[in-house]
Amino acid sequence: MNASRISAAATLAVTTALVAPTAMAHHSIAGEFDQATSFELRGTLTQLDWTNPHLWYYLDVVDANGKTEQWQCTTGINPNRLLRSGWNKEDLPVGSKIVFTNANPSRDKTNTCYTGGLTLEDGTPIFSGRRGT
Amino acid sequence: MQFKLTGVAFALMVSAYSLAQAQDIPRLGNGKPDFNGIWERPYVSDMAQTNRNGTQTGPGELPFTDAGRRNFENYNPSTGDYTGSCMPFGLLRAMNSPDPIQFMQTETHFAYLYEQNTWFKVVNLDGNDHNPGVPTWFGSTIATWDGDTLILTTDGFNGKTRLDTLGHPHSHELVVTEKLTRRDMETLDYEVTINDPIYYSEPWTNKRVFTLQKDFELIEYSCEENNKSLWEGRIVPPDYDSWHTYEVEE
Numbered sequence: 239m240n241a242s243r244i245s246a247a248a249t250l251a252v253t254t255a256l257v258a259p260t261a262m263a264h265h266s267i268a269g270e271f272d273q274a275t276s277f278e279l280r281g282t283l284t285q286l287d288w289t290n291p292h293l294w295y296y297l298d299v300v301d302a303n304g305k306t307e308q309w310q311c312t313t314g315i316n317p318n319r320l321l322r323s324g325w326n327k328e329d330l331p332v333g334s335k336i337v338f339t340n341a342n343p344s345r346d347k348t349n350t351c352y353t354g355g356l357t358l359e360d361g362t363p364i365f366s367g368r369r370g371t
Numbered sequence: 372m373q374f375k376l377t378g379v380a381f382a383l384m385v386s387a388y389s390l391a392q393a394q395d396i397p398r399l400g401n402g403k404p405d406f407n408g409i410w411e412r413p414y415v416s417d418m419a420q421t422n423r424n425g426t427q428t429g430p431g432e433l434p435f436t437d438a439g440r441r442n443f444e445n446y447n448p449s450t451g452d453y454t455g456s457c458m459p460f461g462l463l464r465a466m467n468s469p470d471p472i473q474f475m476q477t478e479t480h481f482a483y484l485y486e487q488n489t490w491f492k493v494v495n496l497d498g499n500d501h502n503p504g505v506p507t508w509f510g511s512t513i514a515t516w517d518g519d520t521l522i523l524t525t526d527g528f529n530g531k532t533r534l535d536t537l538g539h540p541h542s543h544e545l546v547v548t549e550k551l552t553r554r555d556m557e558t559l560d561y562e563v564t565i566n567d568p569i570y571y572s573e574p575w576t577n578k579r580v581f582t583l584q585k586d587f588e589l590i591e592y593s594c595e596e597n598n599k600s601l602w603e604g605r606i607v608p609p610d611y612d613s614w615h616t617y618e619v620e621e
Contacts, residue, residue: 265455266536269448270605289597291457291488312600318470318486318590345449346605 324369335359414469439570446538451609457594459508461532542569
């Protein structure tokens with residue numbers, strides 16, 4: 239995936255990350271994703287895999303030309319840690335408008351990313367910190 | 372006389388205080404420190420480093436041998452990631468995991484129960500070598516005591532793992548010494564020393580602080596459940612023919 243492809247698909251800016259996002263994954267993120275490149279991805283959640291070893295999000299992303307593309311993105315977080323922080327799968331229902339801030343593209347150049355931060359469209363953080371605090 | 376009495380009283384107070392301190396940790400029926408419990412520990416992705424909150428202290432620069440430095444500099448997880456492939460992490464990567472660990476201990480055995488991938492490791496506390504005679508992912512451990520410190524000395528590794536997420540290597544000759552000391556009711560000091568003459572010119576140590584958790588139990592964790600990056604090809608299993616930078620005897 240090159241910068242122009244990300245721009246077309248994600249409709250938003252690509253930046254070079256100065257600091258890689260904090261990861262709690264059990265294995266190296268660097269082998270799978272390009273942490274030197276980050277971008278913002280906005281879309282509508284079509285499926286959430288509440289599974290180990292990590293969550294997977296599936297999104298419909300509409301580009302600047304009105305074309306819809308499917309994306310899949312993962313995170314270093316696992317359900318066990320979220321459950322202990324008060325979060326549940328139901329906190330992010332299918333159809334939610336979500337934003338991945340500081341996402342990293344996969345090295346295989348498919349529509350796959352590492353999420354970085356996750357918020358609702360209005361900026362409300364999801365699956366971050368302890369729920370309700 | 373008054374001075375002598377005061378001195379004696381002070382000595383008694385110090386003794387009583389020391390005794391209270393020594394006893395202010397839970398113990399088993401045989402008087403040994405009790406390490407039972409679920410422990411939150413720091414995620415250690417780089418054993419050389421010291422973290423900001425003081426729960427991990429590393430040595431900084433590691434004393435690589437030439438073979439060790441060459442191995443580390445050539446490590447590329449995008450061409451071979453054994454933990455991403457859900458293979459056994461080995462003792463060090465399992466201890467470095469961000470997920471909680473439970474210690475279960477009796478007077479005869481000590482068990483590591485890792486939430487990470489729902490693995491376990493059991494050590495006989497009789498002080499004898501129970502090496503099964505074949506190399507293993509988590510090694511073979513002899514347990515001894517130094518006062519209230521439990522010392523777990525492990526060798527017999529199969530050489531197919533790495534020390535941490537960053538990829539610091541170890542050879543088949545790795546000997547790991549873990550020291551567990553219960554500081555108080557809530558805290559455990561964990562110290563791990565790496566002795567691997569093939570990849571490091573001298574032993575080096577990483578120290579951590581574990582905190583007892585009473586609010587939750589371990590939860591099942593299946594690495595294989597939805598490891599889709601592996602079967603979609605973004606994670607590649609390791610090539611063990613090129614894993615080491617020294618001649619490995621078969």
